[in-house]
Amino acid sequence: xxxxxxxxxxLLAGALIVAAVTAPAAAAHVGIAGSVNAxxxxxxxxxxxxxxxxxxxxxxxTDVYLSISRDDGHTFGKPVRxxxxxxxxxxxxxxxxxxxxxxxxxxxxxxxxxWTSKAASGTRLMMSRSxxxxxxxxxxVVVPGTDAPGNRGWEDVAIDSNGEALAVxxxxxxxxxxxGHAGHMMHQPGAHAEAPAEGVEHAQLSKLFFGRLDAPGARxxxxxxxxxxxxxxxxxxxxxxxxxxRHVYPGNLRDIAFAMSRDAGRTFSEPLRVSEDKWExxxxxxxxxxIAVDAASRIHVVWPTLITESGNETLALFYASSRDGRVFSxxxxxxxxxxxxxxxxxxxxxxxxxxxxxxAIKGGRRVRFARGALSADGGISFAPLSIRRDSLxxxxxxxxARDGVVAAWTAPSGSGSQIAIERVR
Numbered sequence: 001x002x003x004x005x006x007x008x009x010x011l012l013a014g015a016l017i018v019a020a021v022t023a024p025a026a027a028a029h030v031g032i033a034g035s036v037n038a039x040x041x042x043x044x045x046x047x048x049x050x051x052x053x054x055x056x057x058x059x060x061x062t063d064v065y066l067s068i069s070r071d072d073g074h075t076f077g078k079p080v081r082x083x084x085x086x087x088x089x090x091x092x093x094x095x096x097x098x099x100x101x102x103x104x105x106x107x108x109x110x111x112x113x114x115w116t117s118k119a120a121s122g123t124r125l126m127m128s129r130s131x132x133x134x135x136x137x138x139x140x141v142v143v144p145g146t147d148a149p150g151n152r153g154w155e156d157v158a159i160d161s162n163g164e165a166l167a168v169x170x171x172x173x174x175x176x177x178x179x180g181h182a183g184h185m186m187h188q189p190g191a192h193a194e195a196p197a198e199g200v201e202h203a204q205l206s207k208l209f210f211g212r213l214d215a216p217g218a219r220x221x222x223x224x225x226x227x228x229x230x231x232x233x234x235x236x237x238x239x240x241x242x243x244x245x246r247h248v249y250p251g252n253l254r255d256i257a258f259a260m261s262r263d264a265g266r267t268f269s270e271p272l273r274v275s276e277d278k279w280e281x282x283x284x285x286x287x288x289x290x291i292a293v294d295a296a297s298r299i300h301v302v303w304p305t306l307i308t309e310s311g312n313e314t315l316a317l318f319y320a321s322s323r324d325g326r327v328f329s330x331x332x333x334x335x336x337x338x339x340x341x342x343x344x345x346x347x348x349x350x351x352x353x354x355x356x357x358x359x360a361i362k363g364g365r366r367v368r369f370a371r372g373a374l375s376a377d378g379g380i381s382f383a384p385l386s387i388r389r390d391s392l393x394x395x396x397x398x399x400x401a402r403d404g405v406v407a408a409w410t411a412p413s414g415s416g417s418q419i420a421i422e423r424v425r
Contacts, residue, residue, distance in 0.1 A: 027391075027422040029411065030067045030076050031055065036416045039096035040408040044401040045109050049073040050134055051397075051408045052082065052099040052113050053419050054091040061088040064097045064115050068134040073406035073423050080134060082113045087126040087140040090118045093342060093395040093410075094230040094286050095153040103163025108133030112165050112213060114143060116153035122176060123151045125169060127213055143167065145211045145218025150176025152209070154288065156233040160241070165213040166265060168233045168243050170225055175205040199252035199282065200224060208245055210265055221259060221268040224248050230288030236297045241265050242325070244274070244289040244301055254279050256289045256303045260325040274320055275331040277305040287315070290345040292353070298323055300372075302334065302343045302355050315339040317357055319372070319380065334370055334382050341365070346398040346405050354405045354424060355382070356396040365394045367409045369424050385424060393420060 031037035032055035040053040049069040056062040065079040082097070083089055089097065097115035104110050111130045116123050117140075125143035130136060146152055146169070155169035203224045208231065211218030226246035234242050240262050247257035256274040261267060279285065289303040299322040307316045317340040318331040334340075338359040346354045353372035358365045369385035393411035404423050411420035 027411075027420045028074075028076060029413070029418040029420055030079060031413075031418040032057070032065060032079060034058070034416075037418050038410040039091045039093055039395060040397050040410065040419045041096045041099050042397045042399040042406060042408045043099045043101055043111075044073070044399045044406060045101035047072045047402045048101075048109050048133065049399070049401055049406050050099050050101070050111055051076065051419060051421060052097045053408075054089050054097060054115075055079075062091055064089050064113060066099065066111070066113060066130075066134055066137075072401050072403055073421065076421060080137065082128050082137045082140070083115065083117070083126070084140055087115075087117045089115045090123055090153070091116060094228060094288060095155065096395070096397070098155060098157040098167075100157045100159055100165055102129070102159060102165050105131050108135075112157070113137070114155060114157050114167060114213070116155070119147065121149040122172070123153055124148070125152065125155060125167070143211070143213055143218075144216045145209065146171075148173045150174075154228060154230050156231045157213075158233040158235050158241070160235050160264070161239045166210070166233060166235070166241060167213055168208060168210050168221075168231045168245075170227070170231060170245075171207050171209045171220065172205065172227070174207065178205060200248050200250055203227070203248035208243070210243070210268070212265070222247070222257065222271050225257075226254050226284055228284040228286055232289050232291040232301075234291050234293050236293040237295055238297055239264070240293075240297070240325075242291055242293055242299060243268070244291045246285065246288050246303075247271060247273070249273070251278075252280055252282055253277075254281050254285055255305075256301065258291075258299075258301065258322075258325070258328070269325065272326070272328070274301055274303075274328045275305075275318065277318075277331075279306045281306075287341055287343075290343050292345045292347045294347050294351055299325060299328075300345060300347070300353060301328070302345045304340050304343055304357070315341060317343055317355070319355070319382075321378075321380070329378070332380055332382075335384060336368065342395050344396055344398050346400045348400040348405060349402075353380075354385075354398060354400075356398045356407055356424075358394040358396060358409070364392055364412070367391045367393050367396045367407070369407065391420075393417075398424065
């Protein structure tokens, strides 16, 4: 399949809202011509930035592509196809293809991409690696432990202190094997799956799995997880591994949970409730958490949840932190201009905290950003960042690059969509 790079420059129409007013740089766009380009993820290593996404031509399967920037996210090269005919992608906003930089074997950075693909009895995770900085990719292979009955996905990827890739994902193999139960077929990518009335009991069939991309031994680390909210995974400077996800608590409450490992993933702590939001829902919110850990091993989590405000229900964005992984601070609301969805978080090398999300506006959604400032007493305040007319879109992804934060999101374009990429100032 031949690809064509779509590159454009959007109009400037916004300002950085902090102390001074500064116009942000124009966004670039990448994509495959004649396709719906959507569900990006992003990673950075030094001055190299990688963006992966799914491209779906009219009446054709979805493939995974990757584009590389070698100048801190200012310009991007021609997209490279990562998937093949045997590993066509089954993606959604909550389960994009995940990209990460792994241990380098040569002069060029090594990159791994993980995505969900349909299989005979459900879905499985596929992966492919590039050892030449994203110019070419190896033939895709199945992620160890994911070739099983039922659906799995909503994955996240992180890199440990040895430069090796780790993953967590939601896994419904127990639902697939339960006698007379067809629930595993409901949770297809993009579907708004409804949970049966038993709520917590049924959720025990949905588990959070952890594994290494280059080794067998994937295993569940929690049961009772929400069925189709994205998961979050990261590592700390001390080598600890941190995971967050949406859990189903008694009363069919769908709040954010957290677990950590200090022995390279051999064992994980019991799930800890980050915040008692009490979001009662007989179904999946399709809004998972995001997590980051700073140089002092402080854990930062951001997520959306339902609140009642002025007599109306709306989705609000919240943040909490922990210094030890045993207790989290009371939640702090991140200011938004409308119902907030699909939060992401990034920490720059200097410790600056950036949050991205999309929010509902008349006629669609737009992408928004906020910067968090920590105080000496451990408190935090948030200031909104650039608001642009061309920030229409959804499902943002952000990563800290060498000298700032780079964001990518799905942006409307005519009858289809492109991937917008912007340095967040």
